[in-house]
Amino acid sequence: MCHYKSYSYLFVFFLIINLVPRTTIPAEISSPLKPDTAYTAKKSEPVTHEVEFSIIVTPPYHCKLLKVWVPVPQSDTAQKIEDSLFSTFPKNVEPQISSEPIYGNRFACFEFHEPHGAQIITHRFQAKVWNLNWQLEPETVTTVSNWPDQFAPYLTPQSIEDQQQFQQVLKQIGNASEKKSSGLTQAMNWIDQNLTYDHINASLQADANHALSKRRGHCSDYHGLCATMGRAMGYPTRVTYGLALYPQNSPSHCKMEAFLPPYGWVSYDISETQKLVKSIQSSSDLTPQQKQNFITAARQRLRSGFRENSWLLLTKGTDYELAPPAAKPVRIVRTAYVEADGVALPEPDPANINQREFSWMTSHRYTADRPFKKPFKDLSTLNRD
Structure with missing residues (x-):
């Protein structure tokens, strides 16, 4: 009889833990309390983008030193960066590549001494990006x-x-x-x-x-x-x-x-x-x-x-020192940060229909390995009738 009661209690306990509704958390999304923790999202529909991204900077007349910081995208669980190559025109300048210590953002810094006319920096790379x-x-x-x-x-x-x-x-x-x-x-x-x-x-x-x-x-x-x-x-x-990896006037989006x-x-x-x-x-x-x-x-x-798989992460966080340091800390970096003789050049807004003058601007071309849907324009991505 004693054994019968014990088994009865065990049976009731089994019913409670298995039949009472409860919320469970999959083990794969459990994340430690560390800010450098990898993304735990479900990944799907990878797209590989061939990216050609150029920044055209026009320095002020008789500028002695033009400095340009360009964010360098990094590989993580959501995106894989390969075949990264920088080039400049007409001056041939090799960048100094450094990471800032707060958020780990990586930058390529170019120094153009006594530039004459516009300088073009082009970054070519391949990015494999997933939906998350x-x-x-x-x-x-x-x-x-x-x-x-x-x-x-x-x-x-x-x-x-x-x-x-x-x-x-x-x-x-x-x-x-x-x-x-x-x-x-x-x-x-x-x-x-x-x-x-x-x-x-x-x-x-x-x-x-x-x-x-x-x-x-x-x-x-x-x-x-x-x-x-x-x-x-x-x-x-x-x-x-980051960058929206399809043609539009303003390539950056946050x-x-x-x-x-x-x-x-x-x-x-x-x-x-x-x-x-x-x-x-x-x-x-x-x-x-x-x-x-x-x-x-x-x-x-x-x-x-x-x-979405058509957006590429470039920078994280706000209010930090660039690497190598600029004349002052930045609030954010969208596509580039530019200084002429220690003074920041105005940030362009290519989406502003009233803006007609730019000290610098970007041009960009993206080639995907397959068609992809834009989830904030294509209603079929919402899976509803």
């Missing part, structure tokens, strides 16, 4: 009360000029998150509802102050403000800049990443999702129900974490 799907489930994200010291650069918010307004927004986000979802999700919702994408009125510097005061900007303003909100709520975040245990770094694209949703809403080819289905799928993909 984190399939994040908010209820499985764990809270960290004490982050390791290595996360300090990702937890310090940008200094906000209008603290009263910023705190009011954080309070709104906090009240919403108590009932619905995580604070970071609500921050992304607030950005989507309150910011307007603007090709002209933008900071180009992932400036949270610009986004908060103007309620407008480029992708970097969207993600710079959301990253600062996330840090204020205790989420390590970083702005990531995203935001947040470190969310056990998933590690998760990528989000708020601005492109917002633009996709607006294009769905304005479509005359979709029924109201189809529109709702696609919008729901687009927003779910944003919340779940996604990065």
